[in-house]
Amino acid sequence: MRGAEAPTGHGTAGDGPVIETRGLTKRFGGLVAVDALSFAVPAGEIRGLIGPNGSGKTTTVNVLSGLYRPDAGEIHLCGRRTDGLRPHEITACGVARTFQIPKLFGHMTVMENVLLPALAALDRGVRRPLSEVREHARGLLEFVTLDRMRHAPARELSGGQSMLVQIARALMVDPVRVVLMDEPFAGVHPQIRDVIMEAVLRMNRERGITFLIVSHEMAELKRLCQRLTVMDEGRRIAEGTLEEVANDPVVLEAYLGSGSGRSLAGGR
């Protein structure tokens, strides 16, 4: 693809974390969905974020991407303090994301959906020749095996194909240094899972992009991730290689479900 420039140097070791939270907290009424969460992901890593249902993983991604404002704590993305910034401002820092239920504009074509980040960049005054932008988008669509579908309205795509469009669109953010993915494999056809994994591995290797991937699919995470962060009841309860976290008694207890319900304020 066109975007296969030489590694940009973003992802080289020693750059420090590109994702970092300190005491991050998000409440919904009495429910503490994210509870004083501190964690960091170094540049160039593919990190898995796992945990039982309701442990706060998606909320964490939603707070990181600016969809929700945190109630407390700090977020540093790509070296900038981003808590309090709006989603588009966070994207402009080089942070893109995908959603578990793909969010595409159904009446727009696949190509138009992928072009959206370039349109947003134009709005920020970043001018690139249209032909170059289109060529980049085509390259990304080819990369995720959807080039033939580029003129189809997005609503005609399967769930897995929509996920691929979201990934192409995330990679269209320029420059993109971090991609947050929420359950990219859930309900996705095995063939498309392979395309997604290949895309993540190649973008990480060739462009040094850092990934944070929320998933329950352990086989996929095993192939992709160097390390996993484990959440339960809004907190970070463990971090390490798959072997390490899978043998951690605290993690095992969390997955067994204590029966104590979720982290209701004052309920523990």
Added chain:
Amino acid sequence: MARLEVDHVAAGYVEGIDILSDITLSVAPGSITGVIGPNGAGKSTLLRTIFGFLHPRRGSIALDGRPIQALPPWEVKRLGVSYVPQGANIFAQLSVEENLLLGAWVIRRARAQVAEQLERAFAAFPRLAERRRRRATALSGGEAKMLSLAKELVTAPAVLLVDEPSAGLAPRIVEQVYARLRAVREQGVTILLVDQNINKAVDVSDYLYLIERGVVRREGPRVEFADQLRDIVRDSLLGA
């Protein structure tokens, strides 16, 4: 004979993708049978397939030896199977009593029976009796969950399919829900329970199945599972 028999069932929503690939399980009369497994294993799809929302692509499902895999949900319900989905499956704008009457829809012509079942429901769920004429919107989360359970019991089912009964509920309510399931079993109702809360499922079930990616990975009586819970979780995390 098993009350409910699921034999090599495959099912899914989209062509070419099986959510259940090959599920064989059997539910003994009067038992609580638990099905555990990670997210996306197919637990909810299993219940939806038994209840007739989905029809198996392969395999068969039998209730007391009678094949039911081709029947629509209302027929399955008439044969004595009730289904309690996740969350509160109630009509919020209707009163508690009207909700129970709708639960009794398939037996609505047997008026004496309906009246008797309603009284039994109110005896079993005193909080609902107090709120009989109130709209369901006035109920707390726990009361709404109890109503959605009571609503599925008014047909006096032989089999109750229960999906994630503790999801989203406060700890105190969770205890009440499982206590209620035990009481329902004491009355002779057979229960097939799917649950993410492994500790609770193992606690309440007589026999368990572990499913992953649409296949049965392990089965056995409660004691066998209780000893190996940590191994089960570790294996499932390691994708073994």
